[in-house]
Amino acid sequence: MQIFLYILGAVVAAVVALLLVAVIRAAAIKAKPNTNKSEISYTKQEEAEYASKLSEMIKVPTISLRGQDDLTQFRILQDKMKEMFPLVHEKMERVDIDGNLLYRWKSAHPERDGLLLMGHQDVVTATEKEWEHDPFSGDIENGIIHGRGAMDCKCTVMAEFQAIEELIKEGYEPERDIYLASSVNEEISGGGAIKTVEYLKSQGKRLVAVMDEGGAVLADAFPGLKGYISAIGIVEKGYADIKITAKGNGGHSSTPPKNTPVARLAAFVNEMETKRPFDKKLGGPVKAMFTTIAPHLSFPLRLVLGNLWLFKPVVIKVLPALSSFGEAFLSTTFAFTMCEGSQTPNVIPDQAYVICNIRPSIHQNSEQSVEIIKKIAAKYDLEVEVIYSRDASGIVDINGDEFKYMVDCANKCYPDAIPTPYFMFGGTDCRYYEEVSDNCLRICPIRLSQQQLKAMHAANENINTSALAESVKFYKHYVKNHS
């Protein structure tokens, strides 16, 4: 009995000691707000000029649709850009690959790896009824630019071109080749970026870094965190579409057999939804993101995320229950998006299917994730077909020079925002550039509120004129101070 009490005492003492260490650590890592002034500035006149250029770009409805490769609107936009950015068009070599544009500002050191800024010219449709301004009006009202593409991502294209235009005007001489790339079909994964990368490869070019959309300077992006983060995307999850088919004997629904195709599919879907069978791990980029943000959180969250050495198992258990984002951070996710059975209410189909869209994690790739689905499907005598799949992208080294430089620029230009590695659930064109660069950094340097973020691919897309001006100056700072 006494030994038992000793052991119990020792265990309690150990737990108390661990918790004490965690509390002391949480108190010690608390970050002070950064009160530095931003190193970038702009005039009211510049802000108005930039806004009006973006407005002109929004007015051209460069909508990309699958199965349609009409470039008429893109050519109109490109002609406008020639007028708006005359020095870019005078100074830079321009390659047009089926409407996808690649500009090169040749430096005195073309043997060095180049630096590439990119953004797409195309936008998604704008058929939502809730638009308060015509989506292609480019209306500017009370410091806000409205319209499809205002954020995704004509603001990026405008800001990149404007930054280079100003650097040329100021007589800046780049230390390495500077590229601007802009595809016409990013929104439909149309392969414009692939063609551009092929071209760069054919020229034997490598890039020290590529900067594309992905993260942004986001307000209130994390529970328990007030203010902005500069979210620098360093990895994106994979993507796969899986078709799961049930076959059986069809027939009249008045004399139904057991285990009809639809019933077996339903049982399979139910098991997937209740089991959520993919491995949950808190590793690499997600851990880096939590560790970076932890010092800025309120005490309870700081205690947990600032002490992952102790609380990691708890976080892995609790996070998916708290939000769908939590699960997406930790594992492959899946969603059943389409299904079909009989065409007639009183006929049992001899075949039915569901489509499952999965986003493979970095620790369980597409093939491994599909294997798990196949095992469960086999229980219900279902066939599994992979329609399309790709793994997660590579991960940018956050201890490397390029990531550190991006953090430095973010700190100097947006000192009130916390620069953090960012784990992306969706895909960008940037992943194709991994063939020519180890540093595909995914961030639009543009301040966005939660409303503005939610308006992406939805009604009432807009950005602030001040955010656009900051963005132009950020790109200038980034290019000018790059070694």
Ligand SMILES: [Zn+2]
């Ligand atoms: Zn986009």
